[in-house]
Every structure is written in C-alpha cells, then in structure tokens.
Amino acid sequence: MLDEARKLLKKYYGYSSFRKGQEKVIESILKGEDTFAIMPTGAGKSICYQIPALLLPGITIVISPLISLMKDQVDSLNSAGVKATYINSTLDNNEMEQRILLALSGYAKLLYISPERLESENFCQLLRTINISMIAIDECHCVSQWGHDFRPSYRTIQPLIKSLTDRPVISAFTATATKEVKDDVVKLLGLKNSKVYTTGFDRKNLFFSVVRGENKKDYLIKYIEDNKDQVGIIYAATRKEVDSIYELLKGKGYAVSKYHAGLDDSERSKAQEDFIYDNVNIIVATNAFGMGIDKSNVRYVIHYSIPKNMEAYYQEAGRAGRDGEASQCILLFGAQDIMLQKFLIEQSTSLEERRLMEYRRLQHMVDYCHTTKCLRKYILEYFEEENVQDYCDNCSNCKDETELSDITIDAQKIFSCVARMKQRFGTVLVSQVLKGSKDQKVSEFGFNKLSTFGIMKGYTLKEIKDLINVLIADDYLGLTESQFPVVRLKEKAVGVLKGEQKVYHKTQKRKKIAVEDNSLFVVLKTLRKSISERENVPPYIVFSDSTLREMSEYCPLDEEAMLNIKGVGETKLKKYGEEFLQSIKSYVDNKQ
Ligand code: ADP
Numbered sequence: 001m002l003d004e005a006r007k008l009l010k011k012y013y014g015y016s017s018f019r020k021g022q023e024k025v026i027e028s029i030l031k032g033e034d035t036f037a038i039m040p041t042g043a044g045k046s047i048c049y050q051i052p053a054l055l056l057p058g059i060t061i062v063i064s065p066l067i068s069l070m071k072d073q074v075d076s077l078n079s080a081g082v083k084a085t086y087i088n089s090t091l092d093n094n095e096m097e098q099r100i101l102l103a104l105s106g107y108a109k110l111l112y113i114s115p116e117r118l119e120s121e122n123f124c125q126l127l128r129t130i131n132i133s134m135i136a137i138d139e140c141h142c143v144s145q146w147g148h149d150f151r152p153s154y155r156t157i158q159p160l161i162k163s164l165t166d167r168p169v170i171s172a173f174t175a176t177a178t179k180e181v182k183d184d185v186v187k188l189l190g191l192k193n194s195k196v197y198t199t200g201f202d203r204k205n206l207f208f209s210v211v212r213g214e215n216k217k218d219y220l221i222k223y224i225e226d227n228k229d230q231v232g233i234i235y236a237a238t239r240k241e242v243d244s245i246y247e248l249l250k251g252k253g254y255a256v257s258k259y260h261a262g263l264d265d266s267e268r269s270k271a272q273e274d275f276i277y278d279n280v281n282i283i284v285a286t287n288a289f290g291m292g293i294d295k296s297n298v299r300y301v302i303h304y305s306i307p308k309n310m311e312a313y314y315q316e317a318g319r320a321g322r323d324g325e326a327s328q329c330i331l332l333f334g335a336q337d338i339m340l341q342k343f344l345i346e347q348s349t350s351l352e353e354r355r356l357m358e359y360r361r362l363q364h365m366v367d368y369c370h371t372t373k374c375l376r377k378y379i380l381e382y383f384e385e386e387n388v389q390d391y392c393d394n395c396s397n398c399k400d401e402t403e404l405s406d407i408t409i410d411a412q413k414i415f416s417c418v419a420r421m422k423q424r425f426g427t428v429l430v431s432q433v434l435k436g437s438k439d440q441k442v443s444e445f446g447f448n449k450l451s452t453f454g455i456m457k458g459y460t461l462k463e464i465k466d467l468i469n470v471l472i473a474d475d476y477l478g479l480t481e482s483q484f485p486v487v488r489l490k491e492k493a494v495g496v497l498k499g500e501q502k503v504y505h506k507t508q509k510r511k512k513i514a515v516e517d518n519s520l521f522v523v524l525k526t527l528r529k530s531i532s533e534r535e536n537v538p539p540y541i542v543f544s545d546s547t548l549r550e551m552s553e554y555c556p557l558d559e560e561a562m563l564n565i566k567g568v569g570e571t572k573l574k575k576y577g578e579e580f581l582q583s584i585k586s587y588v589d590n591k592q
Pocket of ligand 1: 015016017019039040041042043044045046047294296322323465542544
C-alpha cells in the first residue's frame with residue numbers, strides 16, 4: 001500500500017519521499033483506523049489525507065474552516081492533476097449543483113466543504129447518498145472550546161458521521177493541541193480507538209529570535225531594508241497598530257498591504273490576493289489574517305507585539321518557511337505589550353476559570369520572551385516534546401548575536417530621576433524631565449528644579465524612552481498595572497544607584513536571510529508570474545520557490561532531468577515543463 005502511496009507522491013506532487021511522520025499517518029488511514037495527527041504548520045498535513053483519498057475507493061470529504069484556503073487547496077490539487085472540488089457559500093446554486101454531480105458521479109476524489117454546510121439537513125441528506133470512504137477534518141481543534149478558534153459548526157460533524165450507514169474512516173488534523181483540546185477532539189468528533197500521531201513540533205528551517213529593549217520601529221525598518229526582496233508577514237496586536245506600521249512602510253516606498261477586521265470584505269480580499277500573487281512582498285496584519293494562507297515562500301514572520309499565547313505564536317510564526325527553506329521568526333518584545341494582552345483577556349470572557357487559564361498561557365508567552373535558554377527548546381518543551389536538545393544553534397539565544405554596551409551611567413541618571421519624581425509618573429514625563437523639556441506639566445510639578453532636570457539633554461526624547469524600556473525589560477524598572485502605567489524602581493536598580501553594579505545593554509545584530517538567488521531564479525520567477533496571471537492561480541501553485549531554486553541550481557535541460565526536480569510531478573511537467581525548459585535552455589545558451 002505504501003509503495004502505491006509513494007508512486008502517487010512522485011506522480012502528482014513530484015516528491016520522492018514522505019516526510020517524517022507522514023508515512024505513519026497514511027498507513028494508519030489506509031488500514032481503516034481513525035487517525036488523529038498533530039503536526040506543526042508546514043509539516044505537510046494535506047498530503048496525509050490527499051494521498052489516501054486517491055487510494056480509497058469512494059470520495060473523501062474534507063472539512064476545512066476557511067473558504068480562501070479551500071479554493072487554494074483545490075486549485076493546487078487540480079493543477080497537480082488530482083480531481084477535487086469544493087462547495088461553499090461563494091458559489092451560486094447552479095455551480096453548486098454541478099459540483100455535487102461531480103461528487104455523486106465519482107469523478108471527484110476529494111470534496112472540500114466548510115463545516116457550516118453541515119448545518120443544512122438537505123446537504124447532509126445528499127451526503128448520505130454518496131459513497132464516502134473518508135472524512136478528513138482539517139484544523140480539528142476548532143471543535144474544542146479550549147482551542148483558540150472555536151467554531152460551533154464543528155459540533156455538527158459527529159452527528160453527520162453517526163447518521164451514515166457505512167461509517168467512513170475519520171482522520172483529524174491540527175497544528176496545535178493542548179491536552180484539553182486533544183481530549184475534546186477525540187470525544188466531540190467521536191473518533192473510535194483512534195491512533196494519535198504527533199510528528200514532533202520542530203521546524204528546523206525556522207530561526208527563532210526575541211528582540212528586547214530595542215526601538216521596535218527602528219528595528220523593523222532596518223530589518224526590512226536589509227531583506228527588502230524577501231516575502232514577509234508582520235503581525236501587530238491592534239488595527240491601529242497595523243494602520244500605523246502600514247503607513248510607515250508605505251511612506252518608505254515598500255510594496256506592502258494591510259489586513260484587519262476593520263476593513264471591508266473587498267479590501268481584505270484584495271490585500272490577501274496581492275500578497276498571495278506576489279504583487280506585494282509584505283503584509284501587515286492582525287491575527288485575523290493567515291489561517292487561510294498556504295503561501296509557501298514566506299521568508300520571515302515578525303511579531304510587532306506579543307501574541308496571547310504560545311499556541312497562537314507558533315501557529316502564526318509557523319507560516320514562515322513552509323517550503324522548508326531557511327526563514328526567520330522574530331518577536332519584538334516590549335513590556336507594555338503584556339498590558340494590552342491582559343486587557344484583551346479581561347474583555348474576552350466573564351468566566352473566571354477561562355480567564356485564569358488565559359493568564360497562565362500569557363505568562364508562558366512572556367516567559368518565552370525573557371528566557372535565556374534555547375528558544376526552540378522552550379517551544380518544544382511547551383508542546384510537551386521529550387528529550388529535546390539543550391542547544392539548537394538556530395535561535396537568538398543559541399547564536400549569541402548580541403553586542404554588549406555599558407549603560408551604567410545613563411541607567412543611574414534615569415533611576416535617580418525616577419526616585420526624585422517619587423516613583424509616581426509614567427515613561428513620558430520621566431523622559432521629558434531628563435531631556436529638560438519646557439513642557440508645561442514639567443514646570444507645574446516643579447520638576448524643572450530637580451537636579452536630574454536636563455541631565456540627558458544630549459539625547460532625543462525617543463532615545464531616552466527607549467533606554468527606559470530597556471531597563472524595564474531587564475527588570476531594573478517596573479510599570480504598574482494601571483491604565484496610565486507608572487515607572488517604579490525595582491530591587492535590581494538599588495545596587496546600580498549605589499555604584500556597586502554595572503548595567504550592560506545587549507543589542508541584537510540584525511541578520512540578513514541567507515538565501516542567495518541566482519539570476520536564473522529571477523528569470524524563472526518572472527516566467528512563473530506570467531503563467532500565474534494567465535491561469536489565474538497564485539504563483540506558488542504553479543511551482544514553489546524551492547522548486548524554482550532547484551531548477552536554477554541544476555539547470556535541467558530535458559524532461560527526465562526536469563522530473564528529478566523536487567516538486568515537478570507528471571501533470572505539472574506536461575503543463576509547464578516545455579516553457580520552463582525553454583527558458584532554462586535560452587539562459588544557458590546566453591551564458592555560453
Ligand atoms: P500544513 O498543512 O501541515 O501546514 P502543507 O500540507 O501545506 O502543510 O505542506 C507544506 C509544504 O510542504 C507544501 O508546500 C507541500 O507541498 C510540502 N510538502 C509536503 N509533503 C512533502 C514531502 N513529502 N516532500 C516535500 N515537500 C512536501
């Protein structure tokens with residue numbers, strides 16, 4: 001059976017071997033066992049149900065939560081030569097009927113539907129007349145209230161399964177599952193003696209880093225300047241923050257779009273399309289963006305602010321590097337972020353138990369930002385992986401990419417100013433006093449008479465505020481938890497004020513993403529873009545970046561050589577082989 005599966009992998013997808021974990025999941029499904037697979041984003045879940053779907057006699061119903069993802073997956077399958085279709089609310093009745101006929105006639109091997117479809121009894125009745133071999137449930141954590149994307153319509157799946165005369169095999173997939181969620185999935189989907197496979201959460205090609213105590217805006221701009229040809233997602237915590245980062249980058253001339261729940265449907269789909277079709281390199285978004293994004297060549301994901309928990313972080317960061325190429329996941333940490341997340345928790349629920357759970361999860365996220373141990377180890381242990389190595393050599397804590405500078409004197413000036421202002425004011429006023437500002441509030445309180453007034457006048461106000469934030473992040477200063485946070489001295493500051501201890505500030509060296517694109521790659525990318533426009537599918541559905549990169553390295557000059565390129569299957573060879581071969585040939589000829 002697995003041999004057959006491998007043949008199909010090569011034929012339709014152009015890959016010669018399964019990845020770690022895929023084989024076991026496929027084998028289990030083919031044996032007819034209910035199968036629950038927990039695999040990180042980008043690990044290759046889709047193939048785990050798509051290949052069995054091709055081998056099983058009847059149709060596979062794939063339940064998938066997002067309409068945009070559905071279209072993408074079906075486009076991608078069709079382009080590889082697999083017969084698949086989808087039904088959702090974007091189709092008119094006529095189109096819907098035709099697709100149902102495709103399913104009934106046995107032509108389509110996979111039928112994608114949204115869970116909301118199952119709320120219609122008519123539709124369920126129709127499903128009962130089809131020969132269903134498998135129901136594959138994508139993002140199955142949506143069934144659980146404990147998950148971060150609870151979708152009530154997932155609760156209609158189990159009644160449907162129960163109502164089918166011949167029970168199909170059930171497979172369920174997710175990237176995130178805590179114990180509560182796992183138990184819920186098994187119970188609420190009614191999995192029978194299910195085999196649970198966790199392939200391991202590690203994504204070796206991702207470089208993780210946490211940036212603390214730096215001015216976020218400055219960092220972001222410099223980073224993007226260094227990596228301006230790369231594709232990236234910037235996640236911000238609020239719509240307002242998205243708008244302001246978007247304006248900032250647009251003002252600097254970058255091709256950028258933005259996405260958040262405050263935009264109307266057409267603006268959002270335009271932003272998404274522009275990003276997917278490579279019209280823009282960068283998208284700035286709230287966490288509303290991404291669940292339906294399969295784009296494989298995202299080279300970096302920057303979190304401008306901390307997300308609410310590690311599950312959300314790993315899922316969002318995991319959108320980088322689905323193609324397996326080196327990519328970066330950077331989290332910019334500021335102490336104020338915590339306040340915002342706490343506020344959001346307070347707003348989100350009135351259930352005390354739930355709130356406490358969210359606070360606990362947030363604390364793990366904050367600990368991630370402060371830990372000095374290997375970041376990958378922290379993540380993997382959070383997801384309960386065992387025997388994790390102490391060093392990964394691919395995160396900002398393992399690779400010490402910091403430069404140290406002695407900031408003791410500035411720290412003493414700041415601490416003494418905070419003390420003289422009786423620890424009753426916020427960052428802005430403290431900075432103004434140190435700067436020697438003529439602001440009315442400063443003189444109203446008589447702070448212009450303090451000995452610390454103007455002792456940092458050589459700095460800009462922003463630089464002083466940044467330094468205060470560094471001292472907050474490093475636990476010398478604290479902020480009270482109130483609407484207008486007040487800066488307080490912490491114990492660590494005492495030794496510094498007495499001249500007994502020194503303060504060093506670590507700054508991150510920025511890292512350029514190490515992808516060297518040769519000139520043939522650029523030529524092939526242009527060809528891919530023109531095919532994508534002609535066929536109205538996203539460029540990565542034609543071929544992924546890593547496939548183009550392999551072509552540009554090995555320069556295949558005939559069909560056989562082309563088939564050896566990872567990601568070139570028979571259908572795609574037929575469809576696009578000639579054009580790419582021509583392009584490579586003329587490139588090689590011109591070079592000679
Ligand atoms: P997930 O749904 O787990 O996030 P996908 O199914 O979208 O991941 O797969 C991520 C990427 O990995 C896709 O570009 C897919 O084509 C690729 N991929 C999957 N399986 C393999 C494999 N066995 N060999 C090479 N690439 C693979």
